Amino acid sequence: MITASTLLNSETIAEHEQSPQEIRVRVLRQDAPGEESYWQQFAIPYEPNMNVISVLQRIAAISKAQDGRKVAPVAWDCACLEEICGSCAMLINGRVRMACSSLVDNLFKETPGEIELRPLTKFPVVRDLSVDRERIFHSLQRVKAWVPVDDSYDHGPGPRISPEEQEDAYPLTTCISCGCCMEACPQFNKIEVVQREEESDEELESRKQSAYDQQFLGPHAISQAVRFNSHPTGSMNADERMQSLTGQGGIQMCGNAQNCVAVCPKSIPLTRSIARAGRAATVWAIKKFFDR
């Protein structure tokens, strides 16, 4: 009899003719910042329709390395599991991608029976596959990625916007701040600020922020600047955004490698944004020159 319990078990038992019995997973682990990293091997039973998240969930549940040793579960970040929260970016078989939308069956086409997981390399490791991506949000602060409204009281609707403008803006607003574009960018380098002895959390934080301020914004933030500069109200502080874009760590850092657009899980036209920002920066610089 079919009962409510089928709510739980409603996946098909797919017939995979040559599906492997187990999945061998190699994880580059690191216990804490500043510690040495090391490889650890895990083996878990293969099930159809798995993604890398469910692989990591199984590893957490067994907490045993392949050699049978009891080990701490692998730390990693995830939340939505449907590629919209941006949490689970990591290097999977050497490529930066989201763990939730990386399906095991597809990965096996690259490396049958095996999966390799590593933390992002452009962000400081917190533990194992979990990295500190505060810098992604800091860049959004730098380019003032918001519409500068007066307040949240009622002033009627926003500006009229044509469907074409909406369709132009929408892809840019779907950026999930995952960090894939930064990981792939050759111009974006890792900054790791380590707490000094007797340094307070606040002091560390401000030292971090000023270190970030010196360095490349990243493709995502350039794209957000473009998005807000083309919004009717957002454009009212376009000047401030142009200042950030043309300042230190701004758009001139981009070497046009075009890796960002290739790895973006949301297929955001990042290079188009960068090109637009580049043109706008040139115009802005000339205008500023003549306004002196």
Add this chain to the structure above:
Amino acid sequence: MTQPRVLVIGGGLAGLSATMRLAELGVHVDLVSLVPVKRSHSVCAQGGINSVNAVTRQQGDNEWKHFDDTVYGGDFLQHQPPVKEMAEWAPRIIDLMDRLGVPFNRTPEGFRDQRRFGGTLYKRTSFAGATTGQQLLYALDEQVRRWEGEGRVKKWEFWDFLEPVVDDDGRCIGAVCQDMVTMKFKAFSADAVILASGGCGLLYGRSTMSMICTGSAVSRAYKAGVKYGNAEFIQVHPTAVPGADKLRLMSESARGEGGRVWVPRKPQDARDPKDIPVDERYYFLEERYPEYGNLVPRDIATREIFDICTTDGLSVEKDRLCVYLDLTHIPRETLDRKLGGILEIYEKFQGVDPRNAPMKIFPAVHYSMGGLWVDYEKNENGGLVEGSPRNQQTNIQGLYAIGECDYQYHGANRLGANSLLSCIFSGLFCASGVIAGGKKNTRDETSPDFIAAVKKQEEIHQAILSRPAGESNPYDIHRQLGDIMTRTATVVRRNDQLTQAYDDVCQLENVWQHCSLSDTGNWTNQNVVFTKAVGDMFPLAKLMLKGALLRDECRGAHYKPDFSMPGIEATEPVEQRAEAERWCDRFEANTKKWLKSTIGVHGNDGHPVITYEDVDTTLIPPRPRLYGLVGGEVIEQVWKERTEKATETATVG
């Protein structure tokens, strides 16, 4: 005078809108979240946000009708004043989000476009592609980042809320939280604390919810003495895509844009769905509910899909339950423009393009209508008094709850595209009252209340870390809990199963007491954080099961076949009428007995103590919810006559 301080727990739509408004009003906000707020579960909301708009207004719609649809859809279980206030604020909220830059879809002339959602006949739903929640959340995240830059907001991301701190007078003066990276504890002193921690879908193991929706913050408040309302009302969304790790939502907007639900008339017809001729397809929702069609309220759509697969045996596949959700008749260009986001999810996770082939979907746990009990102050028009400290305040003074974690807006069933509205509304609306009620808390974090509270949490933490190695692990326990809850407390509920489930959950809770950790370290220990969250699922699970067990009726999402009220069987008009009279008698008796909120209090023995609270239905008298019921028109007629008579008597008297 020092700046007032408010602690907000949770950075989804509700938490961020409260934070934005409070910051604007000059308050310093500490914003605590399990994840960077931009990754909150609100991003998963897809379809849209409801309000009366210029077009529907000219078609006869108004705020009152939105209010009416919401309470009728919710089977009258919500207090009406807050819902009325929300419906009245809705158009202004959409305007505000529009000003904040949300890229709502546009008409050719440049106005906001709207689509139709379930439980209404008007196109009230504004949307931004099929990622409306993401877009609304980002707009608020951006505003809060702006305030952060000005020093008005401080975010505490990757922090876990552990307990509210309540002083001797019973007033909440702050909370204890834990940094999930360094595992350090910290007390936060505040003039008020607002919980905006969202839903608790992880009690069901897999659901449409994010992995952070454990309900732990809510459970911790409940354990600290906050009342919990209507726990048994859990929305099971009709359309989700089953997966090994989670059940991914397929938005109601797919049906709002014309998606049709069907099964082959021949059980498990093996043909390619596109080769099955129309007359061999059973569009069961359209046939059974000619008025609303595929857009009946969610509880009904869910039961129908569940029934067609289980009772009628018409599941598309033999080994797993599913029905077709078909979009293939809609032009690709329209689909990409209006539903792109969700179709990509299906394509990515299922490897099938839903523009070419019908999707296979099945219901999944999605939303908790119930939540922490909160108060309100009613005004003379039946709405709310703005700025009253009672609005959204729990029974602990100074402790507020907003968004999905309160019980206030959706009654026994939530209408699609109303959740984003209730989250933003409760967040914006509560701010002035929180400030008005804020009593300056002079104790800083070094005062004895806070030191004791932190010490208590450190001890609990150490006790868990130093447990001897046991047999079970928290992941298995979580899976087992999810199995019990999904089997017994979702679409169909039976008392014998609920009784058994309650015992099973109690036993499992004992097992949890002895489960062992695989990580006993003090750096980014996700194992211990999860173990604590699983432990805190039990009080809520028991409350849900108990509430469901005691409520012997059918209301909204709570369906007990043993207490259902089937439609009219008779065919002769006279008999039909007599049957309808009896139906209405029974309805009246049931309303009298059960139109009450279930209020749960955490008992000292760990079991919930349940009482009932009358529902304020003074604005719209309860009426039978007759969507598609056989003989519904006869019942409606009888009901109409009764109410007219009652009104006459009242006028004469």
